[in-house]
Amino acid sequence: xxxxxxxxxxxxxxxxxxxxxxxxxxxxxxxxxxxxxxxxxxxxxxxxxxxxxxxxxxxxxxxxxxxxxxxxxxxxxxxxxxxxxxxxxxxxxxxxxxxxxxxxxxxxxxxxxxxxxxxxxxxxxxxxxxxxxxxxxxxxxxxxxxxxxxxxxxxxxxxxxxxxxxxxxxxxxxxxxxxxxxxxxxxxxxxxxxxxxxxxxxxxxxxxxxxxxxxxxx
Numbered sequence: 440x441x442x443x444x445x446x447x448x449x450x451x452x453x454x455x456x457x458x459x460x461x462x463x464x465x466x467x468x469x470x471x472x473x474x475x476x477x478x479x480x481x482x483x484x485x486x487x488x489x490x491x492x493x494x495x496x497x498x499x500x501x502x503x504x505x506x507x508x509x510x511x512x513x514x515x516x517x518x519x520x521x522x523x524x525x526x527x528x529x530x531x532x533x534x535x536x537x538x539x540x541x542x543x544x545x546x547x548x549x550x551x552x553x554x555x556x557x558x559x560x561x562x563x564x565x566x567x568x569x570x571x572x573x574x575x576x577x578x579x580x581x582x583x584x585x586x587x588x589x590x591x592x593x594x595x596x597x598x599x600x601x602x603x604x605x606x607x608x609x610x611x612x613x614x615x616x617x618x619x620x621x622x623x624x625x626x627x628x629x630x631x632x633x634x635x636x637x638x639x640x641x642x643x644x645x646x647x648x649x650x651x652x653x654x655x656x657x
Contacts, residue, residue, distance in 0.1 A: 526562055531557050542625075543635065590613055
């Protein structure tokens with residue numbers, strides 16, 4: 440015969456409600472320790488955001504408190520869409536290979552790393568396109584992408600070929616001739632009628648502006 444559940448298992452978890460005294464204590468502590476001198480009342484729009492919209496401001500403040508009095512971190516990348524990449528046989532890249540993808544101009548580092556590159560066959564795969572929501576260094580973006588960061592050269596070239604004349608500025612992390620990962624960028628040049636592409640080592644202390652589209656494996 441099955442044992443009866445204990446009282447602790449029967450009892451459902453209830454939220455501990457904050458008392459009036461506790462709420463007043465929290466507010467007083469925050470008020471005493473806030474760096475008020477660093478806040479521009481007009482620029483921060485406190486009049487409009489709090490005094491004229493107290494209910495909405497209260498909801499936002501409650502979220503802040505629920506998170507342990509810490510700001511909720513915004514995601515670095517926002518999903519845009521998936522891209523279905525086809526299977527491709529192994530190749531050795533050439534200038535014509537990139538021109539067939541719509542490339543019209545290549546930076547010196549890109550030429551050195553991505554022309555004459557022996558690329559292994561690639562299976563069909565799904566790539567994910569995400570918008571970079573804030574200016575970020577290479578290291579931070581790579582950290583967020585994790586093991587999905589590297590994109591096949593064959594899939595990246597297919598993405599360019601299928602998105603000619605796009606207004607998007609694409610970023611992909613591809614492995615070059617020296618076996619290292621590079622931050623490869625592609626922007627459509629209306630004057631040249633094709634893609635401008637370049638590459639930077641991911642060890643460079645550089646980054647990308649918000650709004651760029653980051654390509655990775657899904």
